[in-house]
Amino acid sequence: QKEVEQDPGPLSVPEGAIVSLNCTYSNSAFQYFMWYRQYSRKGPELLMYTYSSGNKEDGRFTAQVDKSSKYISLFIRDSQPSDSATYLCAMSVDYGQNFVFGPGTRLSVLP
Amino acid sequence: GAVVSQHPSWVICKSGTSVKIECRSLDFQATTMFWYRQFPKQSLMLMATSNEGSKATYEQGVEKDKFLINHASLTLSTLTVTSAHPEDSSFYICSAKTRNTIYFGEGSWLTVV
Numbered sequence: 001q002k003e004v005e006q007d008p009g010p011l012s013v014p015e016g017a018i019v020s021l022n023c024t025y026s027n028s029a030f031q032y033f034m035w036y037r038q039y040s041r042k043g044p045e046l047l048m049y050t051y052s053s054g055n056k057e058d059g060r061f062t063a064q065v066d067k068s069s070k071y072i073s074l075f076i077r078d079s080q081p082s083d084s085a086t087y088l089c090a091m092s093v094d095y096g097q098n099f100v101f102g103p104g105t106r107l108s109v110l111p
Numbered sequence: 112g113a114v115v116s117q118h119p120s121w122v123i124c125k126s127g128t129s130v131k132i133e134c135r136s137l138d139f140q141a142t143t144m145f146w147y148r149q150f151p152k153q154s155l156m157l158m159a160t161s162n163e164g165s166k167a168t169y170e171q172g173v174e175k176d177k178f179l180i181n182h183a184s185l186t187l188s189t190l191t192v193t194s195a196h197p198e199d200s201s202f203y204i205c206s207a208k209t210r211n212t213i214y215f216g217e218g219s220w221l222t223v224v
Contacts, residue, residue, distance in 0.1 A: 043204045044206075045215070088155070101155050102154070
């Protein structure tokens, strides 16, 4: 079993839809969780950062962490074509160290 | 957010030559930087962890003599691909660690012909 699993997609949704992106993990010691967005041929861009369980909201983006289920989610409201990218989850046990990345989910938002 | 600059963005080199890629943290000091490789439609593969003032730590299967990493200052790490071959053609990305997260550079496309 991989340490972090993520559906690679591609996930296609119409413009304006609510998008749900998810990662599951096996290491219960992970405490720090991040979501990155990567456009084609670009480096990943940090979207959201959360610690431990709970929700965090930033504009159209909401990150959820459920440590009991070892499951994290990123929700995108009112999705736009410009949201089309690959979304990577990442997590770590230690403060700022040893990040483990998921393989990424490719999202296409169709106009 | 923090900015990490990577240069060059694109590079083409002849087989057998060496090429250097720079990674700079522009508005923060990074004691630790990371180098990744990414093939098309695949995830990031960590190659090595670069620590300022000390030798890099390479992941299993990564040739340290082929991928030379130098972290000479708190804001600069370099990756040199030595004696490049076509199979080294890939997207190379660096990242730099702040207190509790990491920020990525824009990546460098290397094509070896």
